[in-house]
Amino acid sequence: MKLKQLESMLGELQQFSNPKAELEQYPTGPHIASRMLYTAENSLGDVSNKIVADFGCGCGTLGAAASLMGAEQVIGIDIDSESLEIASLNAEDLELDINFIQCDIRNLAWRGPIVDTVVMNPPFGTRRTGADMEFLSAALKIASRAVYSLHKTSTREHVKKAALRGFGASSAEVLCEVGKCAFAATCLLFSFLGSIPWSWKMTSMFRMLFPSNIS
Numbered sequence: 001m002k003l004k005q006l007e008s009m010l011g012e013l014q015q016f017s018n019p020k021a022e023l024e025q026y027p028t029g030p031h032i033a034s035r036m037l038y039t040a041e042n043s044l045g046d047v048s049n050k051i052v053a054d055f056g057c058g059c060g061t062l063g064a065a066a067s068l069m070g071a072e073q074v075i076g077i078d079i080d081s082e083s084l085e086i087a088s089l090n091a092e093d094l095e096l097d098i099n100f101i102q103c104d105i106r107n108l109a110w111r112g113p114i115v116d117t118v119v120m121n122p123p124f125g126t127r128r129t130g131a132d133m134e135f136l137s138a139a140l141k142i143a144s145r146a147v148y149s150l151h152k153t154s155t156r157e158h159v160k161k162a163a164l165r166g167f168g169a170s171s172a173e174v175l176c177e178v179g180k181c182a183f184a185a186t187c188l189l190f191s192f193l194g195s196i197p198w199s200w201k202m203t204s205m206f207r208m209l210f211p212s213n214i215s
């Protein structure tokens, strides 16, 4: 699928009708979501024929993007039933087969690397301190390949340190920085040794920063 087509399809999705501030329910826009998944697939091979989990899936934008990019199986997880209803309708509209689970990420009982890739735009922890770290810790426990996550740029060093020293990631590289959205966000990729050498991934990530590669 072409990037523009992906972005346009994601732009049609229904978003939170009544966002709950305490759950930090802000949607990932189609521009960022399409580039995140397009890059994850086309530059790093982390999506097609892979099992992908969308943590805090909300209305399902990132999971839908993963499915459109050829994921074998997509599982969307969110604590909020209203969001999951919208996410299900969105998947239905696009004729995508996505499994949705209502669960607090803190209570996720999954153990071991049971998915290939996690994609997420977690709560930044502005309403409940540490929420972003809970998501990160849970994601790094269950992904065998990579975790793609959006974080506030101001927390970048903290997030990298936690991923590398606390949660066992072998690398944590900034893929791109989005400076013009309401909250500047940093897209980080946490990759694992074993698939592609991290240095190769790092080079690719730098290349992805050039607009010509993703337009």
Ligand SMILES: C[S@@+](CC[C@H](N)C(=O)[O-])C[C@H]1O[C@@H](n2cnc3c(N)ncnc32)[C@H](O)[C@@H]1O
Pocket (backbone or CB within 6 Å): 023, 024, 025, 026, 027, 028, 029, 055, 056, 057, 058, 059, 060, 061, 062, 077, 078, 079, 080, 083, 103, 104, 105, 106, 120, 121, 122, 123
């Ligand atoms: C920033 S929004 C991202 C929504 C969606 N992934 C997107 O990209 O548009 C964060 C999501 O995390 C969910 N969430 C917040 N706390 C959660 C928790 N403890 N467990 C599971 N989901 C949670 C919220 O309901 C919300 O849908």
